[in-house]
Amino acid sequence: MNRTAKGLLVAALVGVVAMAFRVSWNAQRDVARTVGADGTAALLYPFVVDGLMALALVATLVLTGKDKTFALRVLAGYTVASLVLNYVHGLVPELHGGGRVQLADWDPANWVLVLLATSLPVGSIFFGSDLVAKVLHHRPARIADQDESDQPTANRLGSDLPKSTLAAPAEVPELPAIESADLVPVELPQSAPVLAVAAVQHAPRRATGRVPESARTPRPTRTPNELLGEARSATADWPDAELTAEAIRKAVRTSSANGRTLRDTLKAERADQATAAGAVAG
Secondary structure, eight states: HHHHHHHHHHHHHHHHHHHHHHHHHHHHHHHHHHHHHOOOHHHHHHHHEEEEEEEEHHHHHHHHHHHHHHHHHHHHHHHEEEEEEHHHHHHHHGGGOOOOOOOOSSHHHHHHHHHHHHHHHHHHHHHHHHHHHHHHHHOOOOOOOOOEEEEEEEETOOOOSSOOOOOOOOOOOOOOOSSSSSSOOOOOOOOOOOOOOOOOSSOOOOSOOOOOOSOOOOOOOOHHHHHHHHHHTTTTTTGGOOOOOOHHHHHHHHOHHHHHHHHHHHHHHHHHHHHHHHHHOO
């Protein structure tokens, strides 16, 4: 709805309220005279009732939550009271002259109507002050400038750059099986170079966890002869039962495939040595 339509709607509401106020003016003024108000008080009495209704209507448009519910209850209560006074004014023709007459033939009903008419000004002071205080202390809800889903993704340090990833080095192929003690050096393919990513200057970052494998400095590559020499030294005093691929792998810190190859080679060497020793003894 554009501003012009809103302006016309508000103007129409003000016009309707003003005409309704004028229609009920005589009834409330005459009732005020009946309950003992003088001429000036009787002229101001309609402002007490219908004026608080207008104030409660404005407060309903401004307030929210429980405060809005309270303003609606005040508006409804004073609307019912104004309706009762206009209804009594229409039933009792003697009220039109403005004299002191009884509002109802039945005394209890007359007492209730007099109590209602005389309590409305006091209620206007109480409820009007409360509504004004609620409106003055009301804080409208803040509206976000932009939906969170529309904002660009940013990391937690304030950088709106995507996280860089390092290329993982190529896997080292398994070593071929070693047939004898005289090993021929085999050149292993060099791992793929790691692509360096330029770092963006930002606030210093704290370590948040374990350093990824791809970011660590790679260990120097050992030749099969070097691995075999280390395995011989590490397992020189091992019994044959403990000569397993897993134990050798942990001892020389190599792969599982290399551990199996070294195990087979070492067992073959020990078998050859045992055969040679038996032949010499025989």
